[in-house]
Amino acid sequence: MERKQFDLGDVVQMKKPHPCGTNEWEIIRMGMDIRIKCVHCKHSVLIPRAEFEKKMKKVLRQAASDSAQSDPEGH
Numbered sequence: 001m002e003r004k005q006f007d008l009g010d011v012v013q014m015k016k017p018h019p020c021g022t023n024e025w026e027i028i029r030m031g032m033d034i035r036i037k038c039v040h041c042k043h044s045v046l047i048p049r050a051e052f053e054k055k056m057k058k059v060l061r062q063a064a065s066d067s068a069q070s071d072p073e074g075h
């Protein structure tokens with residue numbers, strides 16, 4: 001099983017888009033719970049980590065960091 005990788009500042013896609021029509025969420029807080037913010041309407045939601053991992057589809061953009069560049073797309 002591959003673990004989903006995500007980090008603070010990443011923009012992720014969820015399985016369900018926000019009612020505003022956008023499916024891009026920025027991770028603005030990491031902890032036991034994850035807080036994500038809709039990039040379009042700025043609405044933010046707090047989700048337990050386990051639930052977030054279930055609902056998150058993929059990482060669209062990673063926050064600027066040096067270590068994340070060698071990771072190939074997909075799989």
Ligand SMILES: [Zn+2]
Pocket residue numbers: 018019020021022038039040041042043
């Ligand atoms: Zn929204």
